[in-house]
Amino acid sequence: MSRALTEIEVDILAESMNIGVGQAASTLSMLTSRKIEIQMHRVKVVYAAGLQELLGGCSPGWHSCILQRFRGPFSGEGICVFSVDPIEWVELIMAGQELPVDVESRNDILLEMGNILNSNLIGSVMNILGLCVEFDLPRYFRNNNCSVFDVELQVVGDGDVQLMLCTPIGLTAGGRSLEMMLVLEGAGLQYFTDMFERQFGPQTAKKS
């Protein structure tokens, strides 16, 4: 189940995500010393039942993902999805330094990378809204014959929870790629609309 967003809602969300991902990409560029290309797709609102199709369709054959939950005036999740082994990104980030050989250390690097990207994205969006949220520690999941949707549902539960998903934004550098997604639960969309009305007046954010 899903509904179409109004044009102005799409614009608000897309631009907020643009700014947030721009910040994350800028940080990733500094970390890797590479130019980061950004590909953005359309923003959609889906409900729990629609997430499976959306997330499954976003990243077929995904390798692993890093989820980071945030809590505040509304809750949600930042998600980094890797289509191939993210060790490729670790090699870029650690260029010139000896790569750790043990799995725990490599996972530590991946979790920190996910933390940096998700926090930059979510933090930028919250700054736009004038809100502040708290972050949980990031979690790393390998694809164990399940979809990103299954992983997400482990967190949000499988009830009839309305979710808003801004999907997905690809970041690539030197042949490496990842996708960033932002799941906003419940009142998330309302905060964007209210913020826009405060800035520009009630007419502009009216639904068509």
Added chain:
Amino acid sequence: MRILVVDDSMMSRMILMKNISAAAPGAVIDQASNGQQGVDMVRVSVEKSAPYNIVFLDCLMPVVDGIQALRQIRVIDPDRPVVMVTANIQNKIKEEAEELKCMAFLNKTGDSAAIAALLKSLVSV
């Protein structure tokens, strides 16, 4: 120069220490992997009359987070230079850190120029 780096991520500690070493060759750099450990190390350094010249502090950490750690450090040592190095770039977090007199609030980019400028300003004081 004695420097304390507090971050739960080994990667971020390594990147930060690499940048610090490049900007301040010969600096002695200690590490802590969570906020509580960092606070304890600051406390011990003050008790031994050998305080750190500067503390680099992450925000999101297990046990005690960066803001809580900074609050505790201010009780121990109200004027110790502390730099927040965090991916949590929310304005309200920055304001909270500034209220606790953090010297600077850096995004986790491994920005060597910003770190070098900070250390240089510390030496010139």
